[in-house]
Amino acid sequence: MSEIIKLSATELAKKLRAGEVTAVEAVQAHLDRIAEIDGGDRGLNAFLHVNADEALAVAAEVDEIRAAGGTEAEALHPLAGVPIAIKDLIVTVGQPTTAASKMLEGWMSPYDATVIEKIRAARMPMLGKTNLDEFAMGSSTEHSAYGITRNPWDLGRIPGGSGGGSAAAVAGFEAPLALGTDTGGSIRQPGAVTGTVGVKPTYGGVSRYGAIAMASSLDQIGPVTRTVLDAAYLHELIGGHDPKDSTSLNEPVPALVDAAKQGLTGDLSGVRVGIVKELTGEGYQAGVQERFNESVEVLKAAGAEIVEVSCPNFKYALGAYYLIMPSEVSSNLAKFDGVRYGQRVLPEEGPLTIERVMGATRAAGFGDEVKRRIILGTYALSAGYYDAYYGSAQKVRTLIQRDFDAAFEQADVLVSPTSPNVAFEFGAKSDDPLAMYLNDVATIPANMAGIPGISVPGGLSEGLPVGIQFLAPAREDARLYRVGAALEKLLEDSWGGPLIDQAPELAAATTGGAA
């Protein structure tokens, strides 16, 4: 495997600036890796579309600018030339955007998402679009219309979801960076089960314009990386006010890179870390709990003050989430009707009216999980049920925010396992929606309250990665980067290198591989 692809984004960027590696070489190395391990029966299938020509062209431009030197070269963004993969829920001009749904097969957006405009302005080559659960609904990437994505740690296991494609691409060295979206944990949980870093920014911290909406009041775009510092760089690039998103915060992006660098000193003196009583213990696999306890000891050793906090209303969070999210889903996905774009399916029999065409289109275009959530949301909003369901869930949101407010009086950041379990085998939960929903129990409260969260690798259980989640108050994303970087550094010191180095080598996909 080429050494280039093992580099973190920050290391690669440094080599690009120093002229030790060209951007074209960097992009080509990643394209080669994708060609090697992504396709075939046992390939990762992290990518739904590979954007080789454009990525190489952008890389060549960066190399040209660097070669010419002068002010244009100096003005290049620190990540210029560093390739990135994009979750296929984010719209891009020139590449299809499918949301992993048959509904949008081949759909070409006439506009770019705001984050994509920023990626282009930074001259970061886009390697392609990554797989996900259809319309981001799922925790395993098994619900894609274009096949499952495999976990690089064990090809028989899920890479998490919904952003399994972005996480697997980064964990499998197909890309140093990726973008994800997180509605109930879809960046952090895949990060946890693939041994990568995933960040859900404060709600409003990153523009949602151009991210295909799942649940508008919960969705956030965020970074998927192999190091906390890389995430900080990417987050600073994609963050900031966007007048096209009314819910975008009109304030500067916090100094996240500085915070990560401060954390990398390994010193956490004066930092109060709260263990959320309700997010440990029962329901968490023993191995996950062990790695979590060790991490807490590491934080303590670094000078952090460990306190226990209680968030009694978290027990309602999952239920409230599964009312609010599907309600918004049922409305957000109404636009997919075969009139303006996407698939149109005609009814097999009976009269040909637009109403029946919509019904047939949506029947054929959506997968089971999407339909389940649309129907559930339609139910929660329907006359006579609104107050009991949607209305009550919105009140629970208030209670969860109050729990967080109280907890953050005692602690600067909160800590928990990211996911109650390590990556499970394909099919283990796909017949039981409720079991699947429990994967998000620790990540959902942050979305409900709009606060930021990060997942960093916390070691292995039975040879599979465990994620540690930190949460901070709204707008205090910088705290996550400091604490996350500190834990990352101290654990890597104890492991003798990044956790990802312990992942099995992936054989070329066409020749099969580990079971």
Place this chain on the structure above:
Amino acid sequence: MAAYTADLVDFDEALERYDPVLGFEVHVELNTRTKMFSDAPNAFGDVPNSNVTPVDLGLPGVLPVVNKTAVEYSIMLGLALNCQIAESCRFARKNYFYPDTPKNFQTSQYDEPIAHDGYLDIELADGEVFRVEIERAHMEEDAGKLTHMGGAAGRIQGADFSLVDYNRAGVPLVEIVTKPITGAGKRAPELAKAYVGAIREIVKALGISDARMERGNVRCDANVSLMPKGATKFGTRSETKNVNSLRAVEHAVRHEIQRHAAVLDSGEAIVQETRHWHEDTRTTTSGRPKSDADDYRYFPEPDLLPIVTNEAWIEEIRARLPEPPAERRKRLQADWGYSDAEFRDVVNAGLMDAIEETIAAGATPAVARKWWMGEISRLAKNADVEPTDLGATPATIIELDSLIQGKKINDKIARQVLEHVIAGEGTPGEIVEKRGLAVVNDDSALGEAIDAAMAEMPGVVEKIKGGKLQAVGALIGPVMKATRGQADAARVRELVLEKLGIEG
């Protein structure tokens, strides 16, 4: 089905047995530069699907942003309707599938409208005033335009397919909803027309809508129900959609009263349903009945944030409001000293603004009225144009009047001059000059003509001498003829009496 009977009860008869209850939902399209939630142009009549952004097509990933001007226009309208302006209001999604609705939900307002609890005093032609209570005025977005193809021309029924243009999708609307209007009795149709007319007049005066009903800028849904005379419990209502002219509003209400009465008389129940208005037959037909498919699943729009008002903002907007049309009319009538009948004629002729301008430019109220309501209106009627589009301006009238006052021309010549002005030959002064139309004021030239006339009509001269002064009139005709109409009749009279040594 009996409920759809075409039988109608005579209007007066219906009103003997039933009291009508009315309710109106009027949609006003605002004339902002851009749409409610996108920066696409808010323009009428362009190439289909050219005034759209990704937001207006409901493309995947798009988000709405509220147009501040549309909010301020809505507040203006709320104030003009004597409403309370909400301290905080928000948008909601109204979920229903229809191909003219790009997201398959309409972004509207539900439980928190921007304006509520207002009223409008509606004056009928004879001066009777009805107070119509306004329940709410809320902001929302318009749908696209469907054109039904095949089948009967333009009708949805029997069409083979439809074409959708989203240029209108997202145009800002304010929907004004009245409380139930009781007590109008026989005057219900008249009141309906006057109410919608008043809304149209207000939004036009505010400058927030083009207010052209034929273009759908103002659209009315009329609710009608009947209850037996003296009852207090409202009957079941029908909602007649998209009645889009003032005359149609009046006719639709009248028709529904007659139809309801027929249904009720036959012992049947009114079906709560929407009905379609047909201008050609002046009847309504059944639309679809209210069903469980009308579960709109409203919920707060998560992509938009509340609008919070404060006193300073509202007062700043209030300061921009023009005088309410009804008050303005009262003030102008008093200032001008017109009789009720004179003033009503002016209003009905649509000449109030023109007369106001003419008076402001220096004409007396009587002169302004004389010209606009007289010769200009007559010529406009012949030319089949609006009087204000004829080409006569306040300056024309003022110049004509000063030529008359200065005895440069007489009334009859002035009317000819006006025709030349309208033909584009120049100002009145230029035309009088060019065409040599000035009154003959030269007493010697006039004297010759008078002498000739007196010589020809000695009998008349005798009568005058004998004290019959009105006989002078008989001399004026020949004098006018001799001077090609350019003599001043009063001066002719003076000179005749002078010549005969009679004190005028």
Place this chain on the structure above:
Amino acid sequence: MSAISREDVAHLARLAHIEMSGAELERMTGELDAIVDAIASVSEAAGDDVPATSHPIPLHNVMREDVVGATLTPEQALQNAPDAEDNRFKVPAILDGE
């Protein structure tokens, strides 16, 4: 409080414009009932005194100036249309023909 019937699901599917076979309705009814059972406790979590939160970060008066921006061309607007005619999106009849 739940006990969702097959008719309920059929009604919801109609509202949501998703055609469903009998077998699909059957399966969806069971799943929905189980999910709603599992989350129904939410309705008892908060009292009347607790306000609803619809936006996680409370902002207000986010508005734009009334200034025209770039539009799509009709070609761009229609580029992904399943069917189009005369610069417009073409859809089957809205009402049943008979």
